Amino acid sequence: MLQKIVRVFHLGTKKPGAGLAVHCDAIESNRQEFFHDIIECLIAALEAKDSYTCGHSSRVADISLDLAIALDLKGADLENVHIAAHLHDIGKMGVSENILNKPGKLLFHEWAQIQAHPAIGYNVLRKSRLLHKIATIVLYHHERWDGTGYPEGVQGNQIPLGSRIIAVADAVDAMTTYRPYREPLSWRDCLQELQINKEKQFDPLVVEAALELWQKWAGSRHYQETPCVMEETIKSCS
Numbered sequence: 001m002l003q004k005i006v007r008v009f010h011l012g013t014k015k016p017g018a019g020l021a022v023h024c025d026a027i028e029s030n031r032q033e034f035f036h037d038i039i040e041c042l043i044a045a046l047e048a049k050d051s052y053t054c055g056h057s058s059r060v061a062d063i064s065l066d067l068a069i070a071l072d073l074k075g076a077d078l079e080n081v082h083i084a085a086h087l088h089d090i091g092k093m094g095v096s097e098n099i100l101n102k103p104g105k106l107l108f109h110e111w112a113q114i115q116a117h118p119a120i121g122y123n124v125l126r127k128s129r130l131l132h133k134i135a136t137i138v139l140y141h142h143e144r145w146d147g148t149g150y151p152e153g154v155q156g157n158q159i160p161l162g163s164r165i166i167a168v169a170d171a172v173d174a175m176t177t178y179r180p181y182r183e184p185l186s187w188r189d190c191l192q193e194l195q196i197n198k199e200k201q202f203d204p205l206v207v208e209a210a211l212e213l214w215q216k217w218a219g220s221r222h223y224q225e226t227p228c229v230m231e232e233t234i235k236s237c238s
């Protein structure tokens, strides 16, 4: 739509002034920022229900962006991976909170509900034609390089690159943060896990890119302490 408006402006003025071009660029970048921020707010609302996964999607999005840049993705491909990473667990909206927060072992039917979240996310996102590529990346974010993942058990390069990137970013964040059933792993132990699971769970190229970025992530305060909306609100009210 915006592109159409810009084209009409250009047709109407034989030589568009530099001022107009700058103005249109500003609108476009504001629109992208707005779109990105709406998504962050939506996911923060989802994560506010669960203190253990607070900030998870935002950290996965940052890690995925670093990986995608390191793997030379650009333009719309890069932006799609970043937005898909923010949205990767949106399908958990359709999973019961009791199951999501259950500290013990899951029963068979509970595990089946958890495994449905990529497909639920896909079905939500594909309602928008513009989000179709993002929906596909979300659908495959729990597939594994060796074909033992879900929902379809596809393997290797059959899995979209964006999904393979998010799979690594998701695992890194999950391992290095607290869960009700275990303490966080040290960044050193997490690195070891990643290497053990290279070519089993993870795309070896994405793991190689993660190794290059390891010092940056391990040293970043952003990944050590990300307060969630709920914690921030409680602090500011007390």
Ligand SMILES: [Fe+2]
Pocket: 088, 089, 117, 141, 142
């Ligand atoms: Fe997930």
Ligand SMILES: [Fe+2]
Pocket: 056, 060, 088, 089, 170
């Ligand atoms: Fe996740």
